[in-house]
Amino acid sequence: MVEVKINDEVKVGGNNPCFIIAEVGQNHQGDIEIAKKLIKAAKDAGANCVKFQKTCLKEKFTKKYLERPYDNPNSWGKTYGEHKRHLEFSESQYRELFKYAHEVGILCTASAMDMVSFDFLVNMKVPFIKIGSGDSNNLLFLKYAASKQVPLIISTGMVDKSAVKTIYDIISAQHKNFCLLHCISAYPVPYEDCNLTVIQDYMNTFDIPIGYSGQEIGTAVALASVALGAKVLEKHITLEKTMKGTDHVCSLTPPEFQQLVRDVRVIENALGTPIKKVVTSEIPCIDKLQKSLVMGCTKNKGEILYPGDVKIKVAEPKGLNALHFEEVIYKTLVYDKKEDEPLNQGDFC
Numbered sequence: 366m367v368e369v370k371i372n373d374e375v376k377v378g379g380n381n382p383c384f385i386i387a388e389v390g391q392n393h394q395g396d397i398e399i400a401k402k403l404i405k406a407a408k409d410a411g412a413n414c415v416k417f418q419k420t421c422l423k424e425k426f427t428k429k430y431l432e433r434p435y436d437n438p439n440s441w442g443k444t445y446g447e448h449k450r451h452l453e454f455s456e457s458q459y460r461e462l463f464k465y466a467h468e469v470g471i472l473c474t475a476s477a478m479d480m481v482s483f484d485f486l487v488n489m490k491v492p493f494i495k496i497g498s499g500d501s502n503n504l505l506f507l508k509y510a511a512s513k514q515v516p517l518i519i520s521t522g523m524v525d526k527s528a529v530k531t532i533y534d535i536i537s538a539q540h541k542n543f544c545l546l547h548c549i550s551a552y553p554v555p556y557e558d559c560n561l562t563v564i565q566d567y568m569n570t571f572d573i574p575i576g577y578s579g580q581e582i583g584t585a586v587a588l589a590s591v592a593l594g595a596k597v598l599e600k601h602i603t604l605e606k607t608m609k610g611t612d613h614v615c616s617l618t619p620p621e622f623q624q625l626v627r628d629v630r631v632i633e634n635a636l637g638t639p640i641k642k643v644v645t646s647e648i649p650c651i652d653k654l655q656k657s658l659v660m661g662c663t664k665n666k667g668e669i670l671y672p673g674d675v676k677i678k679v680a681e682p683k684g685l686n687a688l689h690f691e692e693v694i695y696k697t698l699v700y701d702k703k704e705d706e707p708l709n710q711g712d713f714c
């Protein structure tokens with residue numbers, strides 16, 4: 366499988382650990398201090414990267430859409446434009462945040478929500494650029510992004526498989542330094558809509574790392590995605606789930622995020638090898654509880670071992686592994702044997 370090179374130290378896919386993105390998105394409430402707290406929380410939780418959403422409002426939205434009333438409990442203004450302006454950091458604030466993340470020691474990037482934002486992020490030399498599901502049908506943008514030859518992580522919410530193939534074709538025509546994330550764009554996603562096994566379908570279809578961007582509540586589904594093979598995992602992070610904003614409800618608090626990272630690492634460790642074998646840690650249990658062949662009754666040298674004469678029990682000392690039962694039946698005893706005595710190679714012929 367192709368590995369995606371995020372920077373000189375970090376690669377995604379192949380045998381590399383799952384790349385975990387803490388998605389701040391707009392959970393900073395438009396407040397740079399909250400944004401910094403979330404960067405620090407992402408670092409402390411063990412995330413590999415922290416991410417924002419960069420938008421040039423007049424590139425992403427029509428004038429009329431921005432003037433649309435946005436009257437709901439998550440709104441930061443009377444119109445959608447006012448709401449989004451409240452949540453959007455300036456370029457200099459982004460510089461400050463990237464600098465802070467660098468000081469804290471965590472990779473930091475953003476989703477480019479439009480071409481202008483994409484160019485800004487390229488200039489900022491972010492380790493990769495995320496393309497969110499809002500652009501999974503935006504072929505013009507995808508072509509533009511592909512032509513810039515920067516690593517990309519692309520979400521695939523709100524479209525079907527044929528569109529995902531189109532995304533793959535567009536980017537891979539230029540380079541293979543990209544991942545696709547399975548994603549369902551609902552806040553929160555009902556569990557029955559997660560369709561997590563799409564991850565396996567993507568893995569069978571595409572020769573690039575596949576990941577999961579989860580908007581469902583909790584960590585169970587995200588953990589399952591890693592067990593299914595996700596090599597990138599994105600989850601929203603928040604300081605407090607009851608804060609105002611559309612995404613807080615499907616976000617994880619810093620302790621939850623920390624637990625997620627810990628559990629992902631446990632799962633990766635536990636996935637191990639598909640070769641079923643006896644492992645060293647089983648030896649004490651084998652010694653203590655595995656059954657072996659013993660005499661079912663007392664018999665003398667020269668007598669035949671009929672079924673019923675050989676029993677399978679936990680014994681000390683052990684006899685032959687009980688898997689050899691069939692090989693022992695109808696053999697002749699070479700020694701006298703008492704009931705419950707172990708039967709070993711050399712005791713019969």
Ligand SMILES: CC(=O)N[C@H](C=O)[C@@H](O)[C@H](O)[C@H](O)COP(=O)(O)O
Nearest residue numbers: 390391439497498499550552611612
């Ligand atoms: C599809 C997409 O962009 N989704 C993003 C990523 O998950 C979200 O964070 C949205 O920006 C957010 O839900 C929008 O909320 P509002 O409309 O209240 O600002």
Ligand SMILES: C=C(OP(=O)(O)O)C(=O)O
Nearest residue numbers: 418476497498520548578
């Ligand atoms: C919308 C985004 O992501 P996703 O589609 O993965 O939720 C984003 O990263 O801005």
